[in-house]
Amino acid sequence: MISPRTLGNLRREFRSSALAKLGVLIVVVVVGVAVLAPMFAPHDPTTQNLDRSQLPPVGFSTTTNSTSTEMVNGSLEVINETNEINATLTYPLGTDSLGRGMLSRVIYGARTSLLVGLLGTILAAVVGVSVGLVAGYYRGRVDDTLMRSADVMLAFPSLVLAIALVGLWGRAAWRVPDPLVVAGITPEMPASFVLPGTVIVVVGLVNWVWFARVARGEALSVREQSYVKAARSVGASNSFIIRRHILPNSATPILVLGTIQVAAIILLESALSFLGFSGTTLSWGFDIARGRDYLASSWWISTVPGIAIVLSVIGINLLGDWLRDALDPGIGGEGGSGGA
């Protein structure tokens, strides 16, 4: 399905574009870290250690004003203590309010983000592409109905709909055993990983419309190509034509859209978990929300996971730009529906 010319174009664009290289580099790093999270994370991201809470990242120091009220000489007295806290190399990115290493949390957060992004995109793509191809290929009333319902979907902001659905349906989550821990490679890490099930289903459901639109547009144009008529002229069935001609020739823009959608869904997931609508606490958005309360004293708790989001999303968007420039599928930037 991938012709040599396509590969050639990808290679050429990759060679000539520094941004494409950067994108691929970022994505490879993020994916690698996410997959091998137990190996990269220096600490168990869920173990609390109040003695070491709110440590700053390496290179920074901070002062804390701990205020306590004590009974001194029979009267209540407010004692202000100013402590200088220095960073330690054990926690290169500092710790949060409960003394959990930010680096480990960011590494595990990548897992959540990527898994939700990928699985949500796949779900959205399967639903959207099926609907779009059918609508575009058969046209007429089928098309009218499907596309009108897509319009209805669009009228709900995806974030609002996602909040509503997750909030109303509950935050079901699956515990998936971590293969690296099960295999005994990193026994000190959490033995299982929480996959926010409701969130994945919901982000898939609210984003299928984009795939449907693109797939429909492609099907509408591909079905008019002479090679489709040629297939029909030898008696090929509709399902044969959709499988052999319409789908492969719609694949490029769908692939590009899919890439952009992974980025959009990562943003959406972070927004959901920021608002507390998620099934897991190991999530970038969740940490950002937590860090808000300590903004004045420990700025990094919100900042670090945010940078992780921005970097990963930039990487994926660059990847999308590379694919789009190399494959020229002729869709603009309409596929992005980042809720955040």
Add this chain to the structure above:
Amino acid sequence: MALGRFVLKRALQGIVVVWGVVTVVFGLRFITPGNPISVIAPLDASPETRQAIARELGLNDPLYVQYLDYLLGLLQGDMGYSYISNTQASAQVFARLPATLELAVVATIVAVVISIPLGVLSATRRNEPADYGATLFSLAGISTPNFWLGIMLVLVFAVQLEIFKTSGRGPGFVSALSMLVTQGSAAGLLSWLSYITLPALALGTYFTALITRLTRSGMLDELGSAYVKAVRAKGLPETLVRYKHALRNTLVPVITVLGLQLGTLIGGAVITEAVFDWPGLGTLVITSITARDWPILQGSLVVIGVGFVLINIAVDTLYAYVNPQVVYE
């Protein structure tokens, strides 16, 4: 003539979509676990009390009766009563609407004013420093979650520099303006600015970046098209080629995408409101979900959906007015 028809046609399509929106909103309750009665009734309520509540809410009626009741109610502006406060849901929803509109409008204006010139600059200075700068900015802009950006803005401008307000709405634009007119005092306006600047920046950045990207790629496409070659061949100066010819056509896809992305804007407003405690629809939606306050949630969703459809029709109409060619598609 043709324009009127065009608007009529779009309005009819809009009505179909609005009907779909209402139906989905209505149906939402039936695909959700849990029972509204338990929201209203005290934990220790007797079965009789529960029955009474159900009867009052019409929950015992057949589905289609409930549906028709709801539709008829909406047509009369009745969204029911809040389960929590027992006040009119519509009153609550519409009280929150201006704040959200204000935020969205300011963010959009800022985004459009900055992004289109930036996109044009980027496209016409292709592969020059200005282009790289704009490209990097827009790449970062579409990749940054706006709630995080909001927090960072709070960190820098409110916590560190203490310039702007980080929470609440202040006087609102209308009262700030009336203060300026009636009392000749700009204090209200300044106060308004100190409240809205950070939320508007947080919300508008994504759109600024998105429109910049769209404008840039659209301009590049247009500048490479056959008619631009013809326009150049007839000796037209480059500024006319760019603005009168290429930009006009670039705005076609830009406006289309903006219409589609309106949902993202509203969604973004919801979360921005949450960050800045902005008293708008977004915070209302979130609290109503947590509290299972169905009438409020449904009312908010309907208002958002209808607003989306209306703004889209308005955008299309404005566009058809500026560029009459679309009417004859």
Add this chain to the structure above:
Amino acid sequence: MLEDRAGSEDAPDGSGADTTTADPILEVRNLSTQFFTAEGQVNAVESVSFDVYDGEIFGIVGESGSGKSVTALSILDLVESPGRVTAGEIWYRNPDLADDMRDSHPEAVEGEYVDTRRVPTGVRRSLRGPTFSMIFQDPMSSFNPSITVGEQLAEAIEVQRRARANPRSTRSRTQGYGLGRFLTDSLLPSRSYVSAESRERATGLLDQVGIPDSAERAAEYPNQFSGGMLQRAMVAQALAGEPDVLIADEPTTALDVTIQAQILDLLADLQDEEDMSVIMITHDLGVIARMCDRVGVMYAGEIAERGSLTDVFDRPVHPYTEGLLESIPDPDDPAPRLQPIEGNVPSLIDSEMGNRCYFADRCPKAMDECVAEKPAEVDTAGSAEHRVRCVLAEREYDPTRALSGTEEDREREASADD
């Protein structure tokens, strides 16, 4: 007149041995345009030279990829990245311009002639309209779809009007048109770049090219026009600056044959009335025969053969010209079988071209010397203008010297060049 100027620096001062009485309005010398693509450097136009005289129609005929359209774009400096005009001179006869340029750019002036390639960009661009204008192949994509036809014509007139009003400045043509103006113009139709006078003249031009009810049609958008009508409008637009040289790039290819006849008639009439020179670029030998005085046949970026219409059509020397003429079915004569040129048009990638005759692989009369060296352009026995880039101009075809292993070569070529 047409000496081979390759390698020679002699200026087009008109002192050369002329067969025509007048000096050419345009002398193109050794024009080369290359495209720098990812696949390699493509020599779309390679060292092309020709003259265009006052009031004549000069035809350039060739198949797709022969470089004929790129030649046209090169003359107007409309070649875009990744393409670039890499060499050559385009001498345009205009005493006024020559006087203007003589002091500031002496190297670009030679007698009454100015080399448009060596004048500043602004000056070169200002020649579009009053000196050169162009008719494009596909009228539908060559008009801006969202601006009325009348407005687009009026623009072309307005820009010349402003240029005449203030000939020294290129700025006056713009008059600060920018983003702000665009916004106000879009919202307030009364404020516009184009004056009412130009609009009126645009309607007049539409009339002139035979569009009935021109005032009404001027207010319509391009998609409300038929292809033929829009091509008429494009002709009108090209006339707006009263150009000296009109370049018609496949002006009738997108049109039906009955509409083509109308447009060709119109072009011939206008050329007569306005006394312009026309460069007619087409793949259709019939159109050339109908319209042109002299013709150049392009193949693989070069002019393979040139001469008067009768030279080329009745006494072709180059086997490519011969083959082309024999491949066309004649509506008046049901020949039982056509004589096609075998093989396919070669790729023009520099690294694959070599120092040889580019047609040799397809040539039925190729000999060993054809691949030894690129044949020079030489005179033929025909009229003085009849010149050809082929060894057969100077010797008879000798079957014993036929290109060795031609058959296998062709086969290999056919499968390798794709």
Add this chain to the structure above:
Amino acid sequence: MTEEDSGRSRNDRGKRGATGRANAEGDVLLEVEDLHKYYFERDTLTDRLLRREARSVQAVDGVSLAIHRGETLGLVGESGCGKSTTGETLLRLREATDGGVYFEGESVFDLAGEDLMAFRRRAGIVFQDPYSSLDPRMTVGQLVAEPLSVHGEPADAENTKEARRERVDELLERVGLSHSQRDRYPHEFSGGQRQRVGIARALALEPDFLVLDEPVSALDVSVQAQILNLLADLQVEFDLTYLFIAHDLSVVRHLCDRVAVMYLGEIIERGPTDELFEEPRHPYTQALLESVPRARSDERERAIDPLAGDVPSPRDPPSGCRFRTRCPAVIPPDDLEIAQEGYREVMDLRERLESGDVDAERARELLAGDGGGAAGEGTTGSDRSNGSDESEHGDRRGRRRASAVGEEARLREDVFEADLAGENRAVVAEALNSLADGERAEAISILRERFESVCERTPPVLQDGPHPAACHLYDQPTERRGADRTERSAGDD
């Protein structure tokens, strides 16, 4: 646009027996009978809510053809005339609106299942655009094998895959490609080579009949000749019957045995190639032939009188003869004295007036200021001399002028290029005057009353015989006018 098939009448279709028309001539392979293909626009829900009538585009409107075994029938016409739609509809690639197609007497539109597959096997198509006709994501080998895999061929071979590859190689070699090119993708080929691949694909199932839909239009002339020769060779070798669709008359003359000329969805002339080219009968065919520029050095001496105007929209085709809006030989009423040039211009003016291009304002422009009565008298005077039945006609008109207009209107000098004087000119002026007064309907009827042509009243039909032309210049049957417009293939040759 949506395709519509509800209006189809299927009643008289079915298998045709030996008594059927198709079999009267033993060698008719495919017969098209009164084929209609309309597209319907504005058929969405909102259009219906707005009560907008579905607008039909009459792409093909009553085409009848018989294609004989082993021949090449050319179908020529300009873009939008419906020739390609005809080709695709008769292969059932598009749903016909009405009419029938009979392949060896069997109604193609009634085929289903196995029978339909059998028809698909025997009738194929080659498309115009060598770029869009080959799926860019399939190798040439896969493309040529596609028909085989759809039909599960070759079924009896031990190793289907191997057998299929051999068959593909054989086909590729036959069309002049090398089997070593099997695994390449279409973009690696030139236009001519791609067209060879398309032909190989069409030959894969060993068809009897091929629709060639502008197979060489997109090719360079030197390559075009190669493909034409290839098609001619294949026809002989495989005993093929062609329907050759083209806009290029030169190519048609070269390849076809018989030619049918289409204009706006109808066949307007049909005949043996040489006869049609040497003695074209329909004014459109004549103009079409004349318009083709010849590649000869004496071409400039050949006088051409190009057809004026554009092809009207198939959404709203002209009444009567569809060519009448451009016809240089449009027939004036018997009782009208008028030169052809003048009549043509009057008819054009009427057309513009009826379509609204000429409105009240424009009419005022065309009328010369305040003409005064003198001119009116002058024209009525000259009218006396040449009017044939002026006595009653002229008087009535005079009265109307006096009452409705009051003042005599005069046309500007340059309204007509041709010489138009007398009553003819006066009537035009009167009509424009009515229009200037806002009386559109009045203006239209004034002109119609005097100038209405038989060409706009009655659609001409194709006569019987080997070389019929649908034109009122040739004997039109008075009885069956418009009633039965199907051709009789029996009298075809």
